[in-house]
Amino acid sequence: MAGSTSGARARLQQSAVELFRARGFDRTTAAEIAARAGVTERTFFRYFPDKREVLFDGQAVLVEALIAAIADAPRELGPLDVLFRAFRAVIPLLENNRPFAKPRQEVISVTPALQERELAKLEALSDALAAALEARTVSQLHASLAARAGMAAFAEATLSWLDASEPGLAERLDSVEAALKDLLRQDL
């Protein structure tokens, strides 16, 4: 099974974050990460399809939790409300991950190549959310727009919260939700 065997995967991820933080992403080679984890460069690329991917792994659980929350939501809610309900449902999950997510985000925020990959992941997440919304009789266009607008707000809240935990995630989600709905009100 994945990860149950020797923990090489986890060691590689750990080593990668440490080295990226110390020397920067561009100046650390895949071979160095592998060496620190006690394996070969080749093994690194067996676990991760490319050097960036070593930082992007927890997404699956998050996606499934969000999808489940969307499926559970009461029928009468509009798409944006469904989304924000789902976002709030995964708050504990994100709070548990903060210790890992914070250093990771610090590396990403100073590395264009990693920002690119992160955008791709967020796009995939948006697509997944849109698909989940469509399963609720939301038109494809509405689902897509809602998913992307919602994700923008969700990302804004999450990233700023990783920067400073001061106002909690819940309050930040309140803020961005209000701001987003504000927006639409201003432009009738």
Place this chain on the structure above:
Amino acid sequence: MAGSTSGARARLQQSAVELFRARGFDRTTAAEIAARAGVTERTFFRYFPDKREVLFDGQAVLVEALIAAIADAPRELGPLDVLFRAFRAVIPLLENNRPFAKPRQEVISVTPALQERELAKLEALSDALAAALEARTVSQLHASLAARAGMAAFAEATLSWLDASEPGLAERLDSVEAALKDLLRQDL
């Protein structure tokens, strides 16, 4: 000035699209593109920082046109209305570019590496739009959310229009704008 000299840049771009369409992005090397354009691989990388970038170049004009349109907009409009006004202002620009944009988008749509780069460009565009909105006394949060929601709609309209010119860009913009505002109405 850029491009005035020998046209090597334009030849490289042209060769790149042709080869990418014929063999696919991954199976064409930078050296092949350069050879077809009559230059060396080294020259290719003097014009473009990496292999993907050869497909992403016209953005600057578009950005400036959008920024200008935002600055011009009447004070009383809300951020989303300002944005859609700007989007409509660049319709002719996009229509002129369609012959180039269409084959380009076909290549991008089947190449994950290029999609990633495109997302990064759209993100940069969103940032530029958000900055332009902030210059109009829109709060940073509202500006960011408006820019991203607007860009999602704009991208949706533009990409679907590249697929089929049937309903024109103007009509498609009408549709996505209506859908976006619809969204917020459903979620009061």
Place this chain on the structure above:
DNA sequence: AGGGGGTATGTCAGTCACTGACAAGGAGTG
């Protein structure tokens, strides 16, 4: 115990994106 199969890893050789350093040619200017 012994054999067999599956999985994780190592080794090696190769391709290709990308970079720095240096040289060469050509156009314009004094």
Place this chain on the structure above:
DNA sequence: CACTCCTTGTCAGTGACTGACATACCCCCT
């Protein structure tokens, strides 16, 4: 004609990634 700038070529090197093959280890079955 000499000087200079700009563009391009050449060469050598690094590092990401891949395919092919070999090896070691674990688990199960007899």
